Amino acid sequence: MLRTLLGRAVLTVSSLVAAATAVQLLLWAAPGDPIDLLPNGAELRPQLEAEWGLDQPVWMRVVTNLGRAATGELGTSLSYRPGTPVTEVLAQPALNSFALLIASLVLALAWSAGLAAFTRGRRQHTSRLVRTLSVAPVFLLAHLCIHGLNEVTWSLMEAGTIARPAWFALPGEASAMRTALAVVLLAVGSGALADMHREAEQALISIRRSGFVDAARARGEPTFLLVARHLTLPLASLAAARTGFLLGGLVVVEKVLLINGAGAILWQAALLRDVPVALGITLMAATTVCAARLAADALRVGIDPRLRSQA
C-alpha cells in the first residue's frame, strides 16, 4: 500500500513541477519582462536584472524559480502591494479561500449524492430541471440573489417590518450571509451541481446493479451501508476532479460578493499586471488540485484492496 501511495505521490509531484514549469515558460515567452511593468523600470533595470536573475538564460531562471517556490518563496509583489512578499500577501486570503472551497465541495457532494439517490436514473424531469438551473453562471446567480435580497430587504425596511440587518449594504465588512451565499452558489452554479449529480447518479446506478448488492439483497440484508461505502470511491474521485473547477469559480464569487480571498486578489493582480502575485496564486491553485488528486488516490487505495494488490 505504501509503495502504491509513494508511486502516486511521485507522479503527482512530477505533474506539479511540470505545470509550474509550463506556467514559467508562459511568463518568459511574453514580449518584454516584469521590469517593463514598473513605472521606474528603465532606471532600475541593471540592478533589478541582477537581483531577479533576468540576466540568466531562461532554463536557469525556471530552475531557480522552481527551487524558490519549493521553499515557499514566491517573490515580491510588483504593483498590488509593491515590495511585500507574495506569501505575506496571500497568507490569510488563501486560508479564507480554502475554507470556502472545502465547504462548497462538501455541500456539492452531499447534494449531488442526495439528488442521485432521489433520481437514480428514473426521474428524468428532475434531472433536467437540476441541469437547467445549474447551468446558470455563478455571477448571474449571485447577481440575482443579491439584487432580489436587497429589494426584498429594502421594501421590508421601508415598511418598518424589520430593522436594518447587519449584512445589508455594508460591502467592506465580513458577512456570514455573503459567505454562506458564496458556498451555495459555488456548489450549484456554472453546471457544478448538474455535472456532479450526473456522475454520482451513474456511479450509484452502477453500484446498485452490481452482483454483491444483489447478493446482499437476496440474503435480506440492508444494502444502504454497502452502497454508501462503495459510493465513497467515485465521490472521492469526483471531488478531486471538481476541485480545479471550483477554484476557478472562487475567483468569481469572491470578486462579486466582495470576499477577501485569493481569488479576488488574483483578479486585482491580473488587472494590475502584478505577475508574481498572479503566478503565486496559480501555483497555489495547481498545488491544491494536485493535493486533492493525491488525497483521492490515498482514499481509494485505503478502501479498495484491489488497488493495493496492484503494487
Next chain:
Amino acid sequence: MSRVAWVLLAVVVCIGLVAPFGDWERAMTVIPTEAGLGPSPGHPLGTDHLGRDVLARLQLATSAFAGPGLLACAVALVLAVPTAAVSAYRGGVLGSATRFAFTSLAAIPRFVLVLLVLSIYGDSPTTLALAVGASYVPLLGEAVYERIERLRGEEYVLASQAHGLAGGRILWVHLVWFACGRLIGRHLLALFGFYLVLETTLSYIGGFGVQEPHPSWGNMLVFEWGRRSLVDPGLLAPGIALWATLALTDWASESLGEVEHG
C-alpha cells in the same frame, strides 16, 4: 427538443457572426429623452438608462462571444485532437509523455490560467479566445486519448490493420471521425459555453472583457444595476438570454451523448 436547441443555437451564433457588419445606431446612440422606457412596439424590451434600445444591444452583444468562441473551439480542436490521437494510437513513450503533459496542465484551473494569460499578454478578444482554447486542450486531449487508447485494440481495428488498410485511414476515419466525433462535438459545445460564461463574467466584473459603450450580456446586467426593479424586462433580458443560450448548449450537447450511448 435537441433539434430545436441546435437550430436556436445556430441562430444565436449566426447573429453574432453577422452583427459586426450591421448598422447598430439604435444600440449605440445615447438618446436622453428616451431613457428608461418600458417595452413598446418601437422598443420591444424597452431602453436602458441612456436611451439605447435593449433588444438591439442584446443582438449586438452576441458578437462578443460568437466569433471568439468559435476561434477558441478551433484552437482546442487543432491542438488537442491530432496530438492526442497520434500519441494514443502509437502508444509507447510518446503516449505516456503526452498523457503526462495533459494531466500536468490540467492541474492548473482553467479560469485561473486564463486570468494569468490575460495579465501577461493583455486582454484583447483574440488573446482571450486563444487562452480559453489552449486552456481546454488538456481536457479534450485526455478524453480523445482515453477513447482511442481503449479502441485501438478492438477487433475491427485489428481486422482493418490485417487487411492492410493504411494506419492514417484507420486513425483519422475509423477512430477519430467515427468513434470520437460525438465526444469531440460534446467537448467543443462545452468549450463554447465556457467561453460564453467567461466573456460575460469578465465583462460583468469589469476591468477585462467588453467595456461600455460596447455591449456584452455581462456588462449590460451590471450597467443597469440598481436602476431598475428585478422584474423589469430590460434588466432581466441579458440574464435570460445568457441562461437560455447556456441551456441550449447543454441540451445540444446532451443530444450528442444520447446518440452515442445508443
